[in-house]
Amino acid sequence: MTALSGKRILLVIGGGIAAYKSLDLIRRLRERGASVRCVLTHGAQQFITPLAASALTGQRSHTDLFDREDEADIGHIRLARDADLVVVAPATANLMAKMAGGHADDLASTMLLATTLPILIAPAMNVRMWLHPATGRNLKTLRADGVHVVGPNDGAMAEAEFGPGRMAEPLEIAAAAERLLVRTGPLAGKHVIVTSGPTHEPIDPVRYIANRSSGKQGHAIAKAAAEAGARVTLISGPVMLPDPSGVTTVHVESAREMLQAVEKALPADIGIFAAAVADWRVANAGEQKIKKKDGALPNLSLTENPDILATISHRTENRPPLMVGFAAETEHVIEHARQKLARKGCDLIVANDVSSAGGVMGGDSNTVHLVTASGVETWPTLAKSDVAARLVERLGTLMGDAKP
Known part of the structure; x- marks a missing residue:
């Protein structure tokens, strides 16, 4: 017996050349x-046939919204309910736009x-379609x-181009469905909230205060938590990273927006606060661009x-049982982390040296110290993905130890 044994999957096949991969996905x-049932759009039928999908x-x-036999018992509603998961592969730009806009002009979009x-x-x-701003907006709406x-993956395109937009391989899609x-x-069975990246605090419409965070460590932790079976809510400041698959990602700009998103995501079993939140914001942010005036400095x-970690740690209701903070320090790393642990009221601090010599900010590796009330554990320098996997494994152990 496998993880998907007995599960019912409705596969919506969109109209792109990658439709041929959907047969392998079946x-x-x-x-x-x-068990798999298929809905083929009109475009999909230009690449593969309903007979091929049915045979597999x-x-x-x-295929048809107005099929007499199916719609005698409102077939599109039955399809929309009689499954455990809907998979759309390939999800074309047009199909994503329909989903984001709530269109319902064929069987697939109506069912969705x-x-x-x-x-x-x-x-x-x-x-080029994947990188178009309209597709980005639609993807953000869908998420x-x-x-x-x-x-999607990077790879060769049917049009002899190369780049992001290639459909994930069938084995990747099957693994995502399993997760x-x-x-x-x-x-x-656990819900994990992860914050990641910097926050941008506006000075005026074109300038802001921020920290030098790439979000690589926080995003890696979110991905590792999902792979460990958790339902993950990733609350991300502005980063140049793709959203991890299998994770619900909420995009924010400022510290206040991040706190609101965290509170909305509660309750959770674990809170991991890896974001480099700006400590201050401008109280009098300009509504228009602040102009230089004869060398005079703006006031x-x-x-x-708001201190997000402390705010959530000190809650009397809906406080995650396990609270993890991060301490990015340039000196006296462990001493400052211990002080932060006591001040913030969290259960664990992941501390690291982010001075320029270490190359942690924006880099792919990290050297961390796990600081708790009972002691300090220093890990060797590891890839950020390995730090994430090791941290998630440790948190799983701590959650298991906390069971009655």
Whole structure:
């Protein structure tokens, strides 16, 4: 028996050249024990046939919103309910736009609008289409609506171009479906909130105060927590990183927005506060760009930002049982981390040296110290992905030790 045994998956096949991979995806899902039914858009039928999909699923494929037989019992509603997961692969630019806009002009889009099931999309399109601002806006909307995303990958395109937009491979999509439907691992059944990246505090519409955070460590932790079986909410400041697959990502700009997003995401079992939140913001941020005036310096009055870690740690209700803070220091790393642990009221501090000599800010490796009330544990220099995996493993152990 496999993780997907007995699970019912509705596969929506969009109209792109990557539709041919969907036939292999059917095979990968079925060999894992899932039953699969297919909905093919009109565009998908230009690349593969309903007969091919039916031959592989062993079930009739659906193509027409106004099919007499299906719609006698409101077939699109039945399709929208009679499954455990909806997978859209390939999710073309057009299909993503329909989903984001709530359009319902064919069977696939109508069913997607009517469903309350979890949805996993595998985007696939030309690199220029993927990088177009409209696709970015649609993707942001879909993520905010709770749609899960796997891929796309970088690779060769049918148009002899290369770049992001290539549909994730069938094995990747099947693995993402498994993570959504059958969460296994040391954090299975847990909800983990992770904050990541910097915050941008506006001075005026074109300038801001920020920290030098790339978000690499926080994003790696979110990914590792998802792979450990957790349901993960990643609250990210402005970064140049793709959203991790299998994770619900909320994008914010300022510290106040980040705190609001964290409070909205509660309750949670673990809170991991890896974001480099700006300590201050401008109290009198300009509504227009501040202009230089004969060399006179602008008068910027600073005010303190909310302390997200301390605010959540000191809550009397909905405080995550395990609170993890980060201490980015340039000197006296362990001493400052111990002080922060006591001051913030959290359970664990991950401290590191972010002085320029270490190359941690923006780099791919990290050297961390785990500081608790009982002591300090120093890890060797590791890739940030390895730091994330090791931290998540430790948190799983701590959660297990906390069980009655």
